[in-house]
Amino acid sequence: xxxxxxxxxxxxxxxxxxxxxxxxxxxxxxxxxxxxxxxxxxxxxxxxxxxxxxxxxxxxxxxxxxxxxxxxxxxxxxxxxxxxxxxxxxxxxxxxxxxxxxxxxxxxxxxxxxxxxxxxxxxxxxxxxxxxxxxxxxxxxxxxxxxxxxxxxxxxxxxxxxxxxxxxxxxxxxxxxxxxxxxxxxxxxxxxxxxxxxxxxxxxxxxxxxxxxxxxxxxxxxxxxxxxxxxxxxxxxxxxxxxxxxxxxxxxxxxxxxxxxxxxxxxxxxxxxxxxxxxxxxxxxxxxxxxxxxxxxxxxxxxxxxxxxxxxxxxxxxxxxxxxxxxxxxxxxxxxxxxxxxxxxxxxxxxxxxxxxxxxxxxxxxxxxxxxxxxxxx
Amino acid sequence: xxxxxxxxxxxxxxxxxxxxxxxxxxxxxxxxxxxxxxxxxxxxxxxxxxxxxxxxxxxxxxxxxxxxxxxxxxxxxxxxxxxxxxxxxxxxxxxxxxxxxxxxxxxxxxxxxxxxxxxxxxxxxxxxxxxxxxxxxxxxxxxxxxxxxxxxxxxxxxxxxxxxxxxxxxxxxxxxxxxxxxxxxxxxxxxxxxxxxxxxxxxxxxxxxxxxxxxxxxxxxxxxxxxxxxxxxxxxxxxxxxxxxxxxxxxxxxxx
Numbered sequence: 001x002x003x004x005x006x007x008x009x010x011x012x013x014x015x016x017x018x019x020x021x022x023x024x025x026x027x028x029x030x031x032x033x034x035x036x037x038x039x040x041x042x043x044x045x046x047x048x049x050x051x052x053x054x055x056x057x058x059x060x061x062x063x064x065x066x067x068x069x070x071x072x073x074x075x076x077x078x079x080x081x082x083x084x085x086x087x088x089x090x091x092x093x094x095x096x097x098x099x100x101x102x103x104x105x106x107x108x109x110x111x112x113x114x115x116x117x118x119x120x121x122x123x124x125x126x127x128x129x130x131x132x133x134x135x136x137x138x139x140x141x142x143x144x145x146x147x148x149x150x151x152x153x154x155x156x157x158x159x160x161x162x163x164x165x166x167x168x169x170x171x172x173x174x175x176x177x178x179x180x181x182x183x184x185x186x187x188x189x190x191x192x193x194x195x196x197x198x199x200x201x202x203x204x205x206x207x208x209x210x211x212x213x214x215x216x217x218x219x220x221x222x223x224x225x226x227x228x229x230x231x232x233x234x235x236x237x238x239x240x241x242x243x244x245x246x247x248x249x250x251x252x253x254x255x256x257x258x259x260x261x262x263x264x265x266x267x268x269x270x271x272x273x274x275x276x277x278x279x280x281x282x283x284x285x286x287x288x289x290x291x292x293x294x295x296x297x298x299x300x301x302x303x304x305x306x307x308x309x310x311x312x313x314x315x316x317x318x319x320x321x322x323x324x325x326x327x328x329x330x331x332x333x334x335x336x337x338x339x340x341x342x343x344x345x346x347x348x349x350x351x352x353x354x355x356x357x358x359x360x361x362x363x364x365x366x367x368x369x370x371x372x373x374x375x376x377x378x
Numbered sequence: 379x380x381x382x383x384x385x386x387x388x389x390x391x392x393x394x395x396x397x398x399x400x401x402x403x404x405x406x407x408x409x410x411x412x413x414x415x416x417x418x419x420x421x422x423x424x425x426x427x428x429x430x431x432x433x434x435x436x437x438x439x440x441x442x443x444x445x446x447x448x449x450x451x452x453x454x455x456x457x458x459x460x461x462x463x464x465x466x467x468x469x470x471x472x473x474x475x476x477x478x479x480x481x482x483x484x485x486x487x488x489x490x491x492x493x494x495x496x497x498x499x500x501x502x503x504x505x506x507x508x509x510x511x512x513x514x515x516x517x518x519x520x521x522x523x524x525x526x527x528x529x530x531x532x533x534x535x536x537x538x539x540x541x542x543x544x545x546x547x548x549x550x551x552x553x554x555x556x557x558x559x560x561x562x563x564x565x566x567x568x569x570x571x572x573x574x575x576x577x578x579x580x581x582x583x584x585x586x587x588x589x590x591x592x593x594x595x596x597x598x599x600x601x602x603x604x605x606x607x608x609x610x611x612x613x614x615x616x617x618x619x620x621x622x623x624x625x626x627x628x629x630x631x632x633x634x
Contacts, residue, residue, distance in 0.1 A: 026539050027461070029492045060539035061571065065503055066496075092570040100506040101499055342520040343474035 004028065005063075006055075007035040009042055016046035018070065018081075021055035024063025032066045040073065049074040053094075054085030064090070064097040131357075138261075138335045139327075145255070145262045160263040168229040169271030175228070176221055176275050177282040183220055184212055184283025188290035201295060205302060206309035208287040213314040217280030219366055222325040225272055226358040230333035233264055234354035237337025238347045246338070256338070265330030272326035273319055280318065317378050321369050325362050332358040386445075387412045387542055387574035388433060393442035395425070395432050402428045404598035405442070415568055415575040417585045419620060420595030426578045427468075429595065430544055433576075434465060447541065461489060463542040464535030468550065470527040472519040478505070478530050479515035485537040504533040509563060525556040529563075536567065543568075545577040549584055557581060561588045594620065 005022040018039060024032060043049055051071055056063075071081040086094060111119075149156045191204030237260065240246050246256045284306070291297040297305075336354035340347050388410040395403040402425040410416045420426040431437045433444055435451060444451045446462055472481050482501040486492065492500075502512050508529045519527060528548060535543060548564065549557035565588050568575050579585065585592050586606050593603040596616040602609050610621050 026486075026490060029490045029496070033493060033496060061503065061507070061536075062500055062539060065500060069499070089572065096507060096570045097503065100503040101512075103512065343518070345475045346520075 003057075005031055005035065007039060008055075009039045011042060011046065014047040015050070016042050016048070017050045017052060018043075019052045019055055020067060021057075023058035024056055024067065025058050025060045026062040029062055032063060036066050036070055039070070043070060043073050044077045046074075046079075048079055049081040051081050051083045052085045053083060053087065053090065056087070056090065059090045059093060061093065061097065064093050065100075068094070068097045134335050134339075135331060138257075138331045141255075141257045142262060142265060142331070145258045148258065149262070155258070157259060157263045160259075161267055164264050164267035165271055168225065168232075168267055169274060172225065172228060172271070172275060173278060176224055176279050179224060180212075180217060180220055180279035181282040181286040183216060184208060184286030185290045186286075187211060187216070187283075188287035189294055192290070192295040201297070202305060204295065205287070205291065205297075205305035209284065209306050209310040210314055212280050212283040212287070213310060213318045215318070215366070215370075217283055218276040218318045218322050218325065219362070221276045221279040222272065222322070222329065222362045223359050225268070225275065225326070226329045226333075226362060227355055229268065230329045230358045231351050231355050233330070233333035234337040234340075234351045235347065237261075237334055238340030238350055241338060241340045242342060242347065261330075261334045264334060265327065268326040268330040269323045272329075273322040276319060276322040280315075313378055317369075317373050321366065324369075325365060328361045328365055329358045332361060385412060386410060387447060388576065389443075389445040390429075390433065391443045391445075393429075393432065393444065394440040395428055395437060396440060402598060403432070406595075406599055408593055408600050408603070410574060410576055411591075412574055413568075413572060414590040415564070415577060415588055417589035417592040418576070418578045418595060419580065419585065419592060421616070422580075424595055425598060426595055427546060430546060430576065430578055434463060434544060461485075461538045462540055463544055464538065464540040465544045466528070466531050466535045466546060466548055468546045470519070470531040472522075472527060472531055472534070474519050477516050477518055478510075478522070481519070481530060482533045482537050485534065489538060500537075501533075504536055505530070507567065508533045508536070509559070524551050525560070528552065528560065532563075532567075536571070539571060541572070542574045542576065545575060545579070547579055547581075548577060549579065549581045554583070557583065558587075564588060 003022045005020065005024050005028050008019040008021065010017040010019070016039075020035075022028075049071070051067065053067070071083065074081040083094075188204060188208050191207050192201055195201050195204050195207075237246070237256075240260070246260075249256055249259060288299060288302045291302045292299060333354045336350045336357070340350045386409045388408070390406060390408045393403050393406045394401065406429065408429075418426050418429065428437060432439050433446070433451070472478075473484065476484065479498070479501050482504050483497050486497050486500060502515060505512065505515060510526065510529050510533070514522075514526065514530075519530070522530065532548075545564070549560055552560060561584050564575060564577075567573060577584070577589065589606065591604055592606050592609050593600050594609060594612070594614070594617045595601070596614070601614045602612045602617050609617060612618065612621075
């Protein structure tokens with residue numbers, strides 16, 4: 001651009017002549033705004049305003065709008081501006097801009113903040129009820145699909161089931177084993193460190209064994225699976241929903257529950273107990289290594305102590321919980337996936353909800369099981 | 379403007395673009411004149427979108443030069459080019475987390491310093507220019523119909539008043555009435571704003587009604603370029619097949 005835009009204002013008596021010059025384009029918007037504001041007072045005070053456009057070298061929508069605003073300002077005080085010297089190639093644009101922003105949409109009144117809170121609370125309550133309904137509905141349709149498979153075993157999507165098992169079971173083994181190994185080692189180290197003060201080091205093994213087999217093994221693995229595979233399920237189903245793949249399935253007479261959800265949830269229910277078992281063993285191994293190198297307790301003694309401290313009941317208590325946790329994770333992940341709407345943002349939100357909700361439910365379920373097992377004396 | 383007006387808005391010379399071992403554009407040359415609407419036709423998967431994306435710098439080229447408004451285009455993410463062109467992507471590519479108003483304001487906010495008030499007014503002005511109402515400004519992209527999405531995307535592409543507008547299949551997915559309206563809108567805006575429009579399209583009606591010239595892309599080269607009447611007479615086998623196929627025959631009778 002060769003020059004800066006200018007706005008020459010020549011007041012003569014009550015009249016005002018405005019002469020914009022130079023490039024009135026978007027790149028100079030800061031200057032344009034300043035110029036139009038500086039003459040604003042003069043425009044509303046004068047009795048007649050003339051806009052001489054002949055000096056303008058370049059004009060775009062933004063510049064045209066700033067000029068149009070000046071002329072509207074003059075018109076609003078009862079004296080429409082006289083516009084002269086419009087170059088031919090700018091006239092179309094000015095004419096176009098004259099049509100816009102004529103009508104302001106009715107403003108919706110800002111709602112009462114207290115009412116807004118109450119409204120949110122009400123919506124959240126109804127939403128919670130809806131969540132329960134959706135959970136139960138998914139459980140029901142899974143059960144129906146399962147009955148269908150039992151009746152006609154060939155309708156089971158075996159390929160899909162095996163693929164899902166490979167993905168969420170087999171491929172998860174290294175990371176699950178590593179993390180539970182570390183958890184086991186940390187618990188053992190803490191046990192030796194604190195129990196040493198009152199000479200109860202050997203009870204560390206009892207603590208590690210019982211804690212890992214009953215609670216931590218399965219809980220840590222379930223939380224990891226919810227984060228790793230639950231989120232993947234939600235994102236997959238969500239993007240399939242967004243691209244209308246699920247609608248396409250339904251039109252072919254296939255339910256998404258039979259084709260997509262049952263293999264996924266079944267794979268979780270099969271894989272989670274196996275992963276929990278592997279995780280528990282890795283944790284016990286981690287504890288054993290710490291016992292040898294930190295607690296000066298050889299493997300033979302560790303295993304002997306473990307043998308005394310742990311019974312099959314502890315293992316059963318832990319592993320029995322796994323399929324139920326898997327069911328909860330699967331149902332939450334899949335139903336959140338189906339709730340994805342059109343936008344990318346909704347996919348992200350639903351994935352977060354899925355992980356948070358399934359971890360929460362897994363922990364609640366663990367608490368319920370603790371009460372249950374305590375009352376039946378296991 | 380005092381600076382000399384270059385005759386061509388876009389000049390592409392000897393452009394070679396390929397992926398892996400496949401060559402999509404093979405020594406392609408094309409000129410787009412200032413202030414014209416150029417339609418680009420070609421087979422599906424024949425490199426039309428690749429050509430457009432290469433010009434705007436989304437795909438790297440192997441060799442060749444591209445000049446836009448007399449300036450050679452370098453690599454990707456050349457920020458100075460952001461106000462040179464506006465792009466209407468095929469699916470609209472509206473930012474789904476922003477409202478319509480914020481979508482249109484986004485280029486303004488990122489490239490200029492201006493008050494919120496002026497920004498709001500400009501956004502509404504652009505929306506009204508593309509035929510939407512101020513009431514639509516607070517909707518989210520997921521609440522819009524296909525035609526409205528394209529209009530909003532056009533408003534966003536025009537937010538900075540770029541001299542060049544790229545349109546990637548602007549009328550695909552629209553019904554004939556909406557497509558006709560959209561063509562008329564592009565024509566009107568092109569006249570009022572003095573735009574140069576580069577349009578990738580398959581819509582034969584758009585080609586005949588709004589395009590000043592049409593370029594045909596086949597085998598990685600521009601095989602014919604000129605007003606639609608000249609292209610209809612072209613002897614190139616692909617161009618003949620394109621314009622003289624069954625679907626084009628109705629159009630043919632109209633043109634004569």
